[in-house]
Amino acid sequence: MENKSNYDLLFKYVLIGDSKVGKSNILTRYIDEKFYDAHVATIGIEFAIKTIEIENQKVKLQIWDTAGQAYYRGSYGILLVYDITNETSFQNIEEKWIKTIKQNTNENVQIILIGNKCDLEEKRQISKEYAQEFADKLEIPFYEVSAKDNINIDNIFNSLTSNILENLDENKELIPQPKPKYSIQDDFKQLFERKEFCDFEIECKDDETESQIKIPIHKLIIQNRLKINENQVTNELYSILSQNSQKEVNILLKWIYFGKVSYSDLSIFQEWKNKLSNICEIEFETGIESFLKDLEILMNSEETKDFQIISNNQIIKVHKLILLARSELFRGMFNVSQDTSNSVHEYSNKQTETIESLIHFFYTDNIPKIENETIYEELKECVDYFQLNSERLIKIIEKEKEEQNLK
Structure with missing residues (x-):
């Protein structure tokens, strides 16, 4: 952990791109100077810190290898990664990731395009010239790198940091970013959205489109609220929830997480009481405790x-x-x-x-x-x-x- 006196500026970066393009390997190579051949999917987020000195400034970099959009907000730099041997990963840069960045970041965020795995020239599907032309249209820098052979890894982070430093105003302050909300409900909502603490997902029907959607479930709160064991959480509860609509599931989860049921939802809630009575050890009428009380119980529980x-x-x-x-x-x-x-x-x-x-x-x-x-x-x-x-x-x-x- 670094005290603020050990650095002059703090920049948050996010690595974005399709799965298996090598985002985690880029981060590992830059931070630990290591490379791992085996692919391990990033569940939620990976995080690393590195302080560099550039243009007479000590800059602390917070680098997020993320699988969720909640971490984009507040970023100063985006490393947009594709795999030069995978044409689809490049197509998704334009069709998916650029749009995602625009929706979730400040318009002044600095972006850099990165083609990873340039060591695999014989398997190349995206030419360097084609990618450069695309980057020129977006008016962003472009690098080809190899996390495996450590080609251009330091350069991409140094380049991004230099670009941000050039955009600092005279007071050395970055353009203000949107401030996060600070309520306990919002904190948990963001944690669920990021899915790094999501234990499993429930599939249910969207009430409007009737298409299948997924809702992340956090096991700790459910175990504490319903007083059911881990096996029941991931089996019986999963089975019960999956048979119902998004609205019904949301009503139950709202009660489980926050102890609240609105008057208009009481009829559905009464039905849930019967469905869950076989796996719960509490009386529903007396089981609605405050959310902070739940946290207190969690805090005093050795397993959590x-x-x-x-x-x-x-x-x-x-x-x-x-x-x-x-x-x-x-x-x-x-x-x-x-x-x-x-x-x-x-x-x-x-x-x-x-x-x-x-x-x-x-x-x-x-x-x-x-x-x-x-x-x-x-x-x-x-x-x-x-x-x-x-x-x-x-x-x-x-x-x-x-x-x-x-x-």
Whole structure:
């Protein structure tokens, strides 16, 4: 983990393109200087950090190899990757990925076109001249690279960073990006959309088109809410949900995740009570608890506790789902397959109450009442360190501080 004093600027990059074009290999080659022949599909996201020095600036790069659109927003650079031996992967650049970028990023985002696997010349399907002509039409740089032979890998990241630096204004600030929403429901909605924490998907019919669609399901919340075991979640519940329409599934999931059922949905909800009574160990009438209560239960459950924070010899249990939704720094500490169950992270330089207040903010979008004024100052110091939506947190801190002073 790097303190902000170790770099001058922070740029977020995203690798985009079809499956099997070599996005993960490009990232692995750039970060670890390694290459793996076997293909492993990226489930959700992979994340890496590297600090480089370019044009007298120390620039920290956050690079996302993503399978979901939620990570595009807030990006300063897009690495658009195709496979020179796969014509379809190039066609999808224009037909799919360019449109996706326009829909999910700021119009000023810098894009670079990358043709990977240039070491496989005998299998080439897309000529270099054809790709260059396409890049010229888009007015973006173009490189052919080989993650396997380490050709042009450093160059593409250096080129992209230089382009972004050239577009900085006189105050050294990037054009403002859309601010993320910060509600606990929105955090989980984004996590489900990204699918890196999606345990399985339910197939059901779209109510309008009647076509088959997929809804991502998060097992932890379902297990806790319905008090059913893991096998039942992935078998009986899957079977029940798959037989119903999107509207019915959404009503159930809304209740499971957020404990809410609207009056107009009660008739459908009553039907679900009967369907689920065979696999659930709770009474539905008394089972609708607050969402934060669910989080508290998850936090106290050893099987769902991800890691511990130690502050002044006191242990605070942390659940990484919310942290990943709220903090860029915490996102950088994990990847999907990483086992964090035995991880311990120590912040001895902060008071325990500060860390507890910060975690409280991650979970509830608010901070508890604080008696000690130094806690407010430490919270402000955490804004840069944890790369938070600082405006939101500082506004909450100032409001709480003002209320304390009035008392």
